[in-house]
Amino acid sequence: MIRRVALFLGSLLVVAAIWELYKLIGPEAGGTVFGARLLPRAQDSAMPHVWDMLSRFGDPERRGSDRANWRVVLAAAWFSFRLALAGFAIGTLLGMGLAMVMARFKVVERGLLPYLVMSQTVPLIALAPLVATWGGKVQVGEWVWPRWMSAAVLGAFLAFFPVAVGALRGFASAPAASVELMRSYAATWRATFLKLSFPASVPYLVPALKLAATSSVIGVVVAEISTALRGGIGRLIVEYAQQSTGDPTKLFTAIFGAAALGLLMAGLVSCFEYVMMRNRPRPEEDERALDTIRREALA
Amino acid sequence: MTTHRSRRRVHIAVASVVTLALIATACGDDEEGTATEPPGSEAPGPTDVAETTAAPDTTAAPDTTAAPDTTDPSATTAGPDGSAPAAECDTPDEVSLQLQWVTQAQFGGYLAAVEQGFYEDMCLNVEIVEGGPDIVPQQQLADGAVDFAIAWVPKALASREAGADIVNIAQIFQRSGTLQVAFADSGIASPADFEGKKIGNWGFGNEYEIFAALGEADLDPAQDVELVAQQFDMNGLLNGDIDAAEAMTYNEYAQVLEAENPDTGELYTPEDLSVISYEDVGVGMLQDAIWADGAKLESDEAYRDIAVRFVAGSIQGWAYCRDNVEACRDVVVDAGSQLGNSHQLWQMNEVNKLIWPAQGGIGVIDEAAWNRTVEIAQNTSNLEGATVLTEAPSEGSFTNDVVNEALEMLGDSVDTTGEGFEPIEVTVEAGGA
Numbered sequence: 001m002i003r004r005v006a007l008f009l010g011s012l013l014v015v016a017a018i019w020e021l022y023k024l025i026g027p028e029a030g031g032t033v034f035g036a037r038l039l040p041r042a043q044d045s046a047m048p049h050v051w052d053m054l055s056r057f058g059d060p061e062r063r064g065s066d067r068a069n070w071r072v073v074l075a076a077a078w079f080s081f082r083l084a085l086a087g088f089a090i091g092t093l094l095g096m097g098l099a100m101v102m103a104r105f106k107v108v109e110r111g112l113l114p115y116l117v118m119s120q121t122v123p124l125i126a127l128a129p130l131v132a133t134w135g136g137k138v139q140v141g142e143w144v145w146p147r148w149m150s151a152a153v154l155g156a157f158l159a160f161f162p163v164a165v166g167a168l169r170g171f172a173s174a175p176a177a178s179v180e181l182m183r184s185y186a187a188t189w190r191a192t193f194l195k196l197s198f199p200a201s202v203p204y205l206v207p208a209l210k211l212a213a214t215s216s217v218i219g220v221v222v223a224e225i226s227t228a229l230r231g232g233i234g235r236l237i238v239e240y241a242q243q244s245t246g247d248p249t250k251l252f253t254a255i256f257g258a259a260a261l262g263l264l265m266a267g268l269v270s271c272f273e274y275v276m277m278r279n280r281p282r283p284e285e286d287e288r289a290l291d292t293i294r295r296e297a298l299a
Numbered sequence: 300m301t302t303h304r305s306r307r308r309v310h311i312a313v314a315s316v317v318t319l320a321l322i323a324t325a326c327g328d329d330e331e332g333t334a335t336e337p338p339g340s341e342a343p344g345p346t347d348v349a350e351t352t353a354a355p356d357t358t359a360a361p362d363t364t365a366a367p368d369t370t371d372p373s374a375t376t377a378g379p380d381g382s383a384p385a386a387e388c389d390t391p392d393e394v395s396l397q398l399q400w401v402t403q404a405q406f407g408g409y410l411a412a413v414e415q416g417f418y419e420d421m422c423l424n425v426e427i428v429e430g431g432p433d434i435v436p437q438q439q440l441a442d443g444a445v446d447f448a449i450a451w452v453p454k455a456l457a458s459r460e461a462g463a464d465i466v467n468i469a470q471i472f473q474r475s476g477t478l479q480v481a482f483a484d485s486g487i488a489s490p491a492d493f494e495g496k497k498i499g500n501w502g503f504g505n506e507y508e509i510f511a512a513l514g515e516a517d518l519d520p521a522q523d524v525e526l527v528a529q530q531f532d533m534n535g536l537l538n539g540d541i542d543a544a545e546a547m548t549y550n551e552y553a554q555v556l557e558a559e560n561p562d563t564g565e566l567y568t569p570e571d572l573s574v575i576s577y578e579d580v581g582v583g584m585l586q587d588a589i590w591a592d593g594a595k596l597e598s599d600e601a602y603r604d605i606a607v608r609f610v611a612g613s614i615q616g617w618a619y620c621r622d623n624v625e626a627c628r629d630v631v632v633d634a635g636s637q638l639g640n641s642h643q644l645w646q647m648n649e650v651n652k653l654i655w656p657a658q659g660g661i662g663v664i665d666e667a668a669w670n671r672t673v674e675i676a677q678n679t680s681n682l683e684g685a686t687v688l689t690e691a692p693s694e695g696s697f698t699n700d701v702v703n704e705a706l707e708m709l710g711d712s713v714d715t716t717g718e719g720f721e722p723i724e725v726t727v728e729a730g731g732a
Contacts, residue, residue: 041538043538045537046534046538062638062639062731062732125433128433129431129433129434129435129439132431133442133444225431226431227434228400228429228430228431228434230401230429230635236637238401238431239637240637241532243554243638243639243731245532245533245534245551245554245555245558246554246559246730247729247730250730
């Protein structure tokens with residue numbers, strides 16, 4: 001664990017060193033090959049020094065404000081994190097539910113899966129303004145659709161797909177011998193699902209959830225940028241980008257905030273993975289066990 | 300053994316999913332508070348205070364508000380039920396206004412009207428809806444998501460031509476704020492000097508003033524100049540990718556003045572720059588206007604009545620911002636703008652210059668400017684050969700009736716022409732801080 005943290009910090013230092021090295025030797029005005037810009041500009045307005053960007057966190061957001069920039073970024077990241085978490089949870093529930101229905105009824109799988117694939121080709125920025133208008137307008141009984149919900153839903157829109165596909169594949173991954181064993185017990189679909197299909201799907205679910213977690217962050221931040229939702233990191237990126245002519249380091253503080261958000265989300269899933277997978281045999285052991293079962297079945 | 304283990308796994312899985320869902324809902328509950336509150340409202344939230352204390356304001360009725368005037372014009376503006384708009388207000392009408400962008404001084408008048416209780420006096424409860432990069436205000440209005448929208452005239456007319464039934468009811472900005480900014484040593488002093496230069500433009504329908512100016516100077520946009528797609532910042536100009544960059548007086552121009560000149564280590568000054576104003580060149584197109592739903596304006600008496608009161612309240616807000624530039628800037632900053640103080644004050648002052656003086660009264664659409672805008676929109680084609688409009692806008696694309704009623708309603712209580720208007724001097728700080 002300590003080794004991993006050290007490695008992570010070390011890699012950050014390496015990235016920072018490469019950044020500074022490029023600034024040192026890279027062309028100030030960027031490099032063009034046959035009219036196409038290939039090398040980024042190394043000047044301060046395009047690539048500020050690492051220490052300038054870091055020290056910008058400590059400066060007040062604007063003159064006369066007693067809020068340091070890191071507080072503003074942290075508050076915005078926390079706001080977006082909660083939205084992403086909500087989107088992730090909605091997406092996971094939806095994806096699992098869809099996968100279950102598809103696993104249970106083959107007809108549904110054939111009918112629904114193409115639409116799920118199609119849904120992911122709709123560009124998020126086309127959906128965002130549409131979904132954003134539900135805020136404060138859509139009403140179910142007493143409950144009024146809050147504005148932030150739109151961003152969370154767009155996070156869920158990206159997150160549900162890998163979960164649905166991963167879980168569907170995972171549910172079908174139980175060894176045939178085990179399925180036949182359950183059948184010989186006259187086990188119900190429910191019992192088979194809970195005792196066999198679902199546990200078997202976990203190795204497929206974990207990478208799917210990792211994808212979903214980062215997708216939900218992307219969905220939320222893109223939705224925030226596209227609708228300039230107040231409070232989130234996306235809004236900060238929009239506003240700071242506008243000021244980047246005179247204060248380029250400020251924009252980078254918001255971008256760092258967004259990056260930290262993605263890392264946090266991925267870390268969360270890793271914790272989940274650790275909890276879910278700790279009692280599992282390693283994959284190679286799994287393979288060996290499967291081989292034994294197969295050989296015995298053939299014998 | 301295996302079943303035990305897998306059951307435990309299932310339990311863990313279910314528990315984690317439930318926990319996630321719980322966290323999400325828990326977050327949801329406090330987010331509703333945060334989402335509606337300006338992020339920078341740590342200082343004693345003046346917006347909140349204003350909203351809750353606006354009611355007493357009505358009774359105090361300072362002489363700038365419309366309250367004293369309501370007895371007379373209310374006869375003309377009263378709703379179908381005959382209720383007077385301002386004086387007897389039981390339940391204020393809910394109104395939403397779609398902005399073109401996030402909170403900034405460009406919309407200071409509306410924000411001030413909320414904060415100063417001008418809308419409240421008009422028996423309105425106005426919700427300001429911020430815009431964003433992918434939000435098209437006139438589309439939101441046409442879709443019925445909001446009651447009114449702020450939009451530039453050419454783009455809104457293009458939407459109208461595409462079928463959106465929207466009507467310009469108040470031309471708040473009387474002048475165009477579009478500039479072309481070059482360095483003073485570039486030799487660019489008028490559109491005729493664009494020849495052979497790299498001319499930045501934003502595209503997306505923001506480029507037509509440039510093309511009209513090129514046409515006036517007898518330059519062929521396809522051959523005589525090199526048109527460069529420009530980001531919404533001024534780095535292209537500072538980097539030398541662009542010789543003359545498109546800029547708004549109230550935003551991008553200030554961004555240049557807030558940037559450090561690497562040669563001197565000081566900020567750029569107006570002397571370093573050569574500025575061409577399209578308004579001065581004579582090809583200015585009308586910009587920020589209040590648009591309303593055409594069908595409702597026609598058939599819904601109550602909506603029309605709300606529109607009059609909304610325009611009246613907005614005019615009061617803009618008059619307040621003209622007379623109290625710094626206070627209005629503070630209103631904007633407190634409403635959650637993350638732009639720096641000096642940039643915001645600059646913007647407020649420049650926006651005032653686009654509105655005041657308003658010879659015919661603020662909001663009244665000047666036929667000459669309107670016709671010029673339409674003429675350019677119809678006859679100037681961009682590089683792809685497209686014009687903003689393919690034909691003259693249909694009948695009823697604007698009306699002065701609403702704004703005239705609003706002006707009549709305000710009477711002499713507010714200076715609606717701003718004849719003696721003098722802009723203030725603003726110096727921007729590095730980064731607009």
